[in-house]
Amino acid sequence: xxxxxxxxxxxxxxxxxxxxxxxxxxxxxxxxxxxxxxxxxxxxxxxxxxxxxxxxxxxxxxxxxxxxxxxxxxxxxxxxxxxxxxxxxxxxxxxxxxxxxxxxxxxxxxxxxxxxxxxxxxxxxxxxxxxxxxxxxxxxxxxxxxxxxxxxxxxxxxxxxxxxxxxxxxxxxxxxxxxxxxxxxxxxxxxxxxxxxxxxxxxxxxxxxxxxxxxxxxxxxxxxxxxxxxxxxxxxxxxxxxxxxxxxxxxxxxxxxxxxxxxxxxxxxxxxxxxxxxxxxxxxxxxxxxxxxxxxxxxxxxxxxxxxxxxxxxxxxxxxxxxxxxxxxxxxxxxxxxxxxxxxxxxxxxxxxxxxxxxxxxxxxxxxxxxxxxxxxxxxxxxxxxxxxxxxxxxxxxxxxxxxxxxxxxxxxxxxxxxxxxxxxxxxxxxxxxxxxxxxxxxxxxxx
Amino acid sequence: xxxxxxxxxxxxxxxxxxxxxxxxxxxxxxxxxxxxxxxxxxxxxxxxxxxxxxxxxxxxxxxxxxxxxxxxxxxxxxxxxxxxxxxxxxxxxxxxxxxxxxxxxxxxxxxxxxxxxxxxxxxxxxxxxxxxxxxxxxxxxxxxxxxxxxxxxxxxxxxxxxxxxxxxxxxxxxxxxxxxxxxxxxxxxxxxxxxxxxxxxxxxxxxxxxxxxxxxxxxxxxxxxxxxxxxxxxxxxxxxxxxxxxxxxxxxxxxxxxxxxxxxxxxxxxxxxxxxxxxxxxxxxxxxxxxxxxxxxxxxxxxxxxxxxxxxxxxxxxxxxxxxxxxx
Numbered sequence: 001x002x003x004x005x006x007x008x009x010x011x012x013x014x015x016x017x018x019x020x021x022x023x024x025x026x027x028x029x030x031x032x033x034x035x036x037x038x039x040x041x042x043x044x045x046x047x048x049x050x051x052x053x054x055x056x057x058x059x060x061x062x063x064x065x066x067x068x069x070x071x072x073x074x075x076x077x078x079x080x081x082x083x084x085x086x087x088x089x090x091x092x093x094x095x096x097x098x099x100x101x102x103x104x105x106x107x108x109x110x111x112x113x114x115x116x117x118x119x120x121x122x123x124x125x126x127x128x129x130x131x132x133x134x135x136x137x138x139x140x141x142x143x144x145x146x147x148x149x150x151x152x153x154x155x156x157x158x159x160x161x162x163x164x165x166x167x168x169x170x171x172x173x174x175x176x177x178x179x180x181x182x183x184x185x186x187x188x189x190x191x192x193x194x195x196x197x198x199x200x201x202x203x204x205x206x207x208x209x210x211x212x213x214x215x216x217x218x219x220x221x222x223x224x225x226x227x228x229x230x231x232x233x234x235x236x237x238x239x240x241x242x243x244x245x246x247x248x249x250x251x252x253x254x255x256x257x258x259x260x261x262x263x264x265x266x267x268x269x270x271x272x273x274x275x276x277x278x279x280x281x282x283x284x285x286x287x288x289x290x291x292x293x294x295x296x297x298x299x300x301x302x303x304x305x306x307x308x309x310x311x312x313x314x315x316x317x318x319x320x321x322x323x324x325x326x327x328x329x330x331x332x333x334x335x336x337x338x339x340x341x342x343x344x345x346x347x348x349x350x351x352x353x354x355x356x357x358x359x360x361x362x363x364x365x366x367x368x369x370x371x372x373x374x375x376x377x378x379x380x381x382x383x384x385x386x387x388x389x390x391x392x393x394x395x396x397x398x399x400x401x402x403x404x405x406x407x408x409x410x411x412x413x414x415x416x417x418x419x420x421x422x423x424x425x426x427x428x429x430x431x432x433x434x435x436x437x438x439x440x441x442x443x444x445x446x447x448x
Numbered sequence: 449x450x451x452x453x454x455x456x457x458x459x460x461x462x463x464x465x466x467x468x469x470x471x472x473x474x475x476x477x478x479x480x481x482x483x484x485x486x487x488x489x490x491x492x493x494x495x496x497x498x499x500x501x502x503x504x505x506x507x508x509x510x511x512x513x514x515x516x517x518x519x520x521x522x523x524x525x526x527x528x529x530x531x532x533x534x535x536x537x538x539x540x541x542x543x544x545x546x547x548x549x550x551x552x553x554x555x556x557x558x559x560x561x562x563x564x565x566x567x568x569x570x571x572x573x574x575x576x577x578x579x580x581x582x583x584x585x586x587x588x589x590x591x592x593x594x595x596x597x598x599x600x601x602x603x604x605x606x607x608x609x610x611x612x613x614x615x616x617x618x619x620x621x622x623x624x625x626x627x628x629x630x631x632x633x634x635x636x637x638x639x640x641x642x643x644x645x646x647x648x649x650x651x652x653x654x655x656x657x658x659x660x661x662x663x664x665x666x667x668x669x670x671x672x673x674x675x676x677x678x679x680x681x682x683x684x685x686x687x688x689x690x691x692x693x694x695x696x697x698x699x700x701x702x703x704x705x706x707x708x709x710x711x712x713x714x715x716x717x718x719x720x721x722x723x724x725x726x727x728x729x730x731x732x733x734x735x736x737x738x739x740x741x742x743x744x745x746x747x748x749x750x751x752x753x754x755x756x757x758x759x760x761x762x763x764x765x766x767x768x769x770x771x772x773x774x775x776x
Contacts, residue, residue: 414631
């Protein structure tokens, strides 16, 4: 028993290191004839569409063999921690998958590890050139155009979804264009147990996106050069507005302090909320099976921040982060040319259009995006939001900042549910986070 | 459980004294046991090697990581991560969550252990005597213990939700349940759920202890005309001392190291009230990629675990002492 105690504690962290010796290896070779080679691809599991994903994998395998003669081996992850472990193990051991699919907000961390292939003109040309992609999706490929590692693969912009029937019944013409207008509309739509706005205060990701969005609109990018600006008054103001939807404006169901994104979606789908912000086209399958199936529409979120009638000087009309998945090629891979051929295949117009149709995400391929937009009117506002997407700060410090911003909301949930969040509590946490963030930003700057 | 039933144990070749009357001849008695003990030491080689690979190497690596600045920037060239000395430890204590998390972990472990003890003991007493349906009751008692922690966490997270089963039941008797998974109450939620999941462990050890009390002891007590209370206080509980001590120590270690339950119940970042050490280490390691800092906190948690562990080792030796006494 004592040995197992030791192992549980001491081994928990070193497991990545000790596993290094037995990490999965990719086959060697490279260049020339690709027959007999196997490319390993690590990607996220499409839990909503398991059968479709199997079929898609087979399709890609067939296409890739036709094109190069090589085989593709897919491995999927279901959680961020699973993905982390795989990447860390592979980075330490220098062997593992050739290609990883990673989220846009994790890309700065991946970049800072130096473990992924940098894309120069030659590499970009091998995957169809930068022009192939919707320009905004390239913003999270690297810190600047000369230093990029990620090739966009899918786009999942965040938008507002609203109940057209409830809007019409309340005499509201269309989606709001400022946040104050949104609050005013939501107040009109709040009656009894029906609320104007659904919120996901307990989601592990959504909260920081609101704070980032409001801060941007107020003119604060959170990280400016090598300075963290978390203790800037605009951030406190962002939290004030974000919590205020529930505590002051009373346009949000008090139960929302216990809701993650899926719970808020379910509430909107049941017709108990007139709007839901910071959602994506990924909710379409849920809504299609719900009572609101024929009475919802998407719109970009408002670009004028709470308490303002126009965008403040220096403000950025940001609504959605550049969200979605990037593909990165491991720098230890011995078959990088082949890997780029895979990237070329899955980002081609035909494959992007197919992927989008099957899984409901948006194409990053510009031509495919146009084709999807012309086919489905529903998608047009989402695509528009995607085109206007703004990148989150591309710094290795971002994971720390993102977690800290979410943590402030987590600690505020009790106050939120009792009706008010003490402003000094938020201020104290912002002061602490400012220090942590600045240290992390300095470290990132020193490492570059 | 043989630790507590010395009288049942047949004399073995490794018995420390030969005067139990085994086949060993009187002439070889002084040299025999020593030679027999040292002879097969080489048999420990496979186990020793395994120990080296599974325990010593990771432990040394963790120690080494804890004094370096291993993070996302240095992971690739991990062997060359800058040496920080005690920097990570200082950071963990001053600006990190270490002290708060240690305090939470200790409070949580001790409270949970204290709560499970009477529950397990009472259940063992109830399930010890023969009655119709005893097998069924014993099986039901084990359900919380055999369920994977992940399942326990998921089920309770749903049950404790704002419209979950717990609040529905409380509502039916006119009590407003409120929030179990956010705010100040989360600590008690964690204690209660872990108590629910962990008491059968105490029950198991106690039941085994009860069963090791020989029939003849019960008969002798009955002949002496002792009441149930006298029997419980003077005979049964003292003989349960060994298993209870073991249960307390092992259970405390379990609670200290429980990552899955708080993670599934509250996620990460967790409310400050339940940011126990395993969650804090997870967050530092896998959410902000400060592997060195996380290793320092792991080493600190190892020290914490060592305290009940030393008690445990002592308790085991204590039992051997009793065994000698019983046999002498």
